[in-house]
Amino acid sequence: MQLSFSVPTALREFGLLLKRRYATWWRRQSPARQDRFATLGPLISVMLFLAAIIAAFWYLRNEENEREAEAVKRDTEIAQQQIRLRLIENQEQLVRIARELVTRSIDTQEFIAQTASFTRESPEITQITWVNARRERKASITASSFHPETDPISDKRDPSMPVADSGAPSEIAFTNAKERRQPIYSPPFTDASGANVFQIHVPLLDRSGFSGTLIAEYSVEALLRYYVPSEVSARHPVAVLDASDQVLTSTVTPMPGQVPRRPSILHEVPLAPAVNGLVLRGQGYRTSIGLISNTLFWMVLSLSGLTVWMLLGTWRHMRRRLQMQNALVSETNFRRAMENSMLTGMRAMDMDARITYVNPAFCAMTGFSENDLIGRRPPFPHWPRDRFEENARLLQQELQGRSPAGGIEVKVMRKDGSLFDARMYVSPLIDPKGAQSGWMTSMTNITEAKRVRDQLSASHERFTTVLEGLDAAVSVLSVQQGELLFANRSYRLWFGADPGGHALLAGSQMGETGGSKGDAGEAVDSLSGLPTQELTEVGSDPREVFIEALGMWFDVRARYLQWTDGRLAQMLIATDITARLRAEAVAAQQAEKAQVTSRLMTMGEMASSVAHELNQPLTAITNYCNGMVSRVKADTIRTEDLLVALEKTAKQAQRAGQIIHRIRAFVKRSEPQRQPSAATQIVEDAVELAGIELRRRNVAIHSYVAQRLPMLMVDPILIEQVVLNLLKNAAEAIDNANLPASRRHIELRVVPRHTPEEGGGIEFSVTDMGPGLPEEVISRLYEAFFSTKADGLGIGLSLCRSIIESHRGRIRAQNLYNGPAVVGCRFSFTIPVDIPRPEPAGAVNISATP
Template identity: 30%
Template sequence: MTLIGAIRLMSGWHRLIKQVRSKLDESLPWGSGRRSLWTALIGLVLAVLVTLVWLAGRYEASQVQAELEHDTANAVSDLRGSLSRQVQALQALQSEPFAPAEWQPKILELLRDNRDWLRVEWRDTSWQLQAFADSPLRGPVFERMARSEVLNEANQACQRAKRLNGPAFSSTYFLPRSDGLGIEVMELCLPVTQTGELMAYMVVTYSLQELLTERLGPTFGRNNELSFVEPDGTRLAIAGTQRGEQRVFTSQQLVDLPGNTLLLRMDGRRGKPDLFPNVLTALVTGMSMALITVMVLLTKDARRRQKAESDLAEALAFRKAMEDSLVTGLRARDLQGCITYVNPAFCQMVGWEAEALIGKNAPMPYWPPEMVDEYQQRQAIRMAGNVPPREGFESVFMRQDGERFPVLIIEAPLISVQGEQTGWMGAVIDISEQRRIEELSRASQERLQATARLATVGEMASLLSHELNQPLAAIASYANGSLNLLQDPQAVPQTLDDVHMALRRIAEQAERAGRVINSVHDFVRRRDQSREPVQPQALLDAVAPLMNLQARKLQVRVHMRVAAGLPPVWCDRTMVEQVLLNLARNGMQAMDVPQCRDRVLVLQVQRAGPHAEDAGVEFTVTDLGEGIGPEVAAQLFNPFFTTKAEGMGLGLSLCRTVIEQHGGQLEFEAQTPKGTVFRFTLPVATA
């Protein structure tokens, strides 16, 4: 029991004192009742003091036990951490091929650092011993008993390690020593794997005694006795010291290891709790003074009772004022459905006086005549208790002048002091204004939706006009070239082949324009575009003809660099091709200035990260233009912002939206010594 429990017990006794005094005042004369009350109070004071002393001892003992359990949990955590670090040290030796001449010195160094290790062995997959090393800090562990006689536990641990593909511990067993004594040991088996194949096993023999002494003794063995025990209480190893105190506290914790579980026990001796701890001494003194004060104040009980009655009258008046000031109507009914109470807000709501409503039963005066039968059935269900309490429902009431208005009714059972239900209390809220506001909100929402649809139509028109410029320009270029070839009266078959090729290009660009219309339509409607796995080279090949037309016109050399062995990307092919075209066209136009002599545009595709296999594929478009100024860079991706006289300012904004829909991000940076690099990443298509 804690201090809070003691305080609660004291509060209960205080209430009991008041009840005893009240009963004595009613049944006994003033003199005899007063003496009996004083006797009872003195007895209660003594009982409180004795009980608090007992609680003090219980409290201090519980604190000591809780501290010991906390230390045990910390010891288990430290032990697990030490074993985990040792496993990591052994795993570090697996990074190099096995060579006995190099392996032996490293193992001896680890044996010197870890006194709880007795022996380390290297065995192949057929369980043949390849190399071993005994601890240089003590004699050979298997001097009296041959190693072959106790291989069973290590073999089982290695089988478990093979199944777990990780370290595994064996069960503990007793190993006799040459001095006539013996120790409890445990085996750790660590599989050695290279490129996913099992190559050998590394087996470490632990001494449980040294494990306790080295890993837990310096921290937890100063004031406690540590031991590994069997479930029946048999001690396997002991470490630490105990003070010569009389009382022993014990805590046990399981040490879960891969393949084995040890039980760690910690025994701590503590002295008997002080008779009065400091905190409880102050508490006892304070409570004793409080009891004495209560006994002295008994003479003024009459005055306090009179004041309590006055306060009660004020509280009732305050409650009545609160009920009268409420805007929510309150209505109380008994179990038969008769109205027993209404507040002024309810009377004002229905237009009837309280005297005209109290005592009324169904049908109520504020029920609309056409709904009387329905309301009577609903009231019968409510009175039967078949409706969950505090379940709000809407209804329609009628004022005295015949006006109907909607209300929300929330009813709950009325419970008496004895815990019995005496009726129902209902809260009635006029929701006429709420319904009017909801209707206005609904009309406003419809107007907003209509405005949003008009904005969507305008956005679609802007997108189509922007994205169709490139395929339509290509169609016009191929058509004009075909007309020029056909007007030549000395056309040769090679010229006709060029015309056929141009007509095929016209058909391809017309089909591309159709795909653009569909993709933009889906983009504006915010639907998921049809995505498919596409090779990065195929994306560049699809936009190459259009880029070459623009490049010849602006005298720009286009270099495409695609890394070998790139996986396909998961994307909407048409929209990503538009992104590449927009970025390439912007790069060419950035170099269309007289001072730019080296007009080279580089499109490069490579892995997004050198070490992340699933990081995605990165596309970069690099130009050698004059670069982007800080004032332009701040609003480069804003819709309708453009530095071109004939531009619409939608290209880069749409490119960024498309890439973000694919889970990437469109970024740019300055190129040294001049130029700009735009890059984005597309996800890799999984199986």
């Protein structure tokens, strides 16, 4: 009892709480929102009513469709039951006849008599055949003649007879009946007369086993015609389909030449008791009117739309009235807000110069309240004491309408006595009738703006002073008119006020060099049609320009900019680099001398090796000559032996000459010149020169040069000098460390390399098996006059680095490790070339042994 009373009480309390919440929410809404919600209520009701009507129509239509589908299903299943009952009855009769045949209760004549009677009572059966185990026809009766058929020749041509290994429907059923020992229905097929039929094979089983089958052939069309109730076929079409969904027969014959309309309701069931691929399909068509075609639906929809349109019209009318009210309120609020938030002071005076209105900004500027200002006549409280006469004169000028359009600048006094600069603009005050009723004055505080203007003027002066003090020439030229807009002191010192100097510095950017304004203007006029913003955002690379009249070199940087008056202009900054270029030329000469000196020092260090190398061919020549002289004096030499000795002497002399020529070409002083050079030739020349020193130090060398390398645009002598220096250093490191023969060899590799940072290039690397380099030495290897040798000058690797960097390459050194132990050192340098990620397909090996 307590629970039955507490639930209604809780619901009542919950309803009261919702009501209070709703009342509170409704009171918080503005009248405009309340009117809007009140208008939305009927609109929502109409939309809900329309939705309910549509849902009712949809529900009724679905109910009718379900009834129609149920009727099709019921009629199809009735037809299936009638046909199945007939097939089962016939199957029982056939099983009885088959049993009598097996037990030999009947002979052939009695079999024909029984089957003839049976086919007369069963119009759906077109043929009954007795077949033995060898598929031979023993007896057969057809429904058309009711006479037996015993012609063995026709068995081979009859599709109703099973044929071994033929795959025909009759053969399939015969085989299944033989294997399963039960009645089997065959798939549908076309008999000799072209009719769609299927068979039932009843196996004949005697004591010896399978002895044949009793075959009854059914007409699909007769089954449908005789055993589908007429009331079913009158209501719905019924058709029989095979496994490929092809219609074999139907209770409705389509009109020739017309495509039958696709049924909207289908129901399919198997035809035979055992599945043989035949399907009985019942068809139906929906007769109910669709929702869109229903006239009542459209009437309800139209009435609902009309109601909605009327409600929307009422809501729009109320909205327009509300908008007009809001516009009036907004206008008032806007004027009040504009007056209160405006930073410009507003003051209104009547025709007698009496103040009638001031806005809050005017009061905030002057520090006086509205009561202090409204109704006052000159002199006003915000006039400075020492400027009464000036302000009175300006007021009279204002009342007479002669105030300048740009405003007047005055001093205004605050209530605390401080002054500030202000600018006043005066305009007549017109009433609604078009007559002037006074004057409206707007006042802005320009103290900060005036201070900024003074600072800008001072900044401009400082900037001009800096530009005038630069050692570089700065000039700005108008692109369209060719007028020199600005030139600093250096420009005027070198070129005067002539814009031709700008054209000379601009070079190809400004067209042909010339001194007249017309020529310069014509040269750059082609840029006048380009977008200004695009030109001003793009700069140019620095260029070196030689002015023949001055005998000076300038580093020129140019860019386009928009001048103060909006014109497109070009600015140039030209720096005198004559002294720098001269210093660079002297440095280049010194570097060239250092290169020659380095080569001479290398040859000096290799002097003993070269002498030993030359001693061998010279000794051979001496021996050959002494031998020939002795044998000639003794008259014991033949002409053939003399020629052989002379040829050997010439080869030794040629060998000595090649050594001297190679050394002379290496140390010969010449101007550095870049030319297409093959890496293979450079390596061969360097290895041949280094071989003298390597053989003296008992160090072997193995060279690897990749095939099909591109040509290098280098000075071959300089690159050969670098390779020779690296090979000599490696041989010295190995020899000084007294390494065993297994580690006394150097590897020289030349392969293509491609990295994202450096791009494509050819890498020369020299790898030795020496003691390596300390970490502190690697960081100082390329310093001038730094050497790890006791008698070294420290210019070899520094010079090598300069040579490689002059060819836009890089040189690096690194130790080789086997765990924590150093097992060698590798020096490598790259020469950049334009190649895509090379893959070496082969190599040229150049090897030398001591």
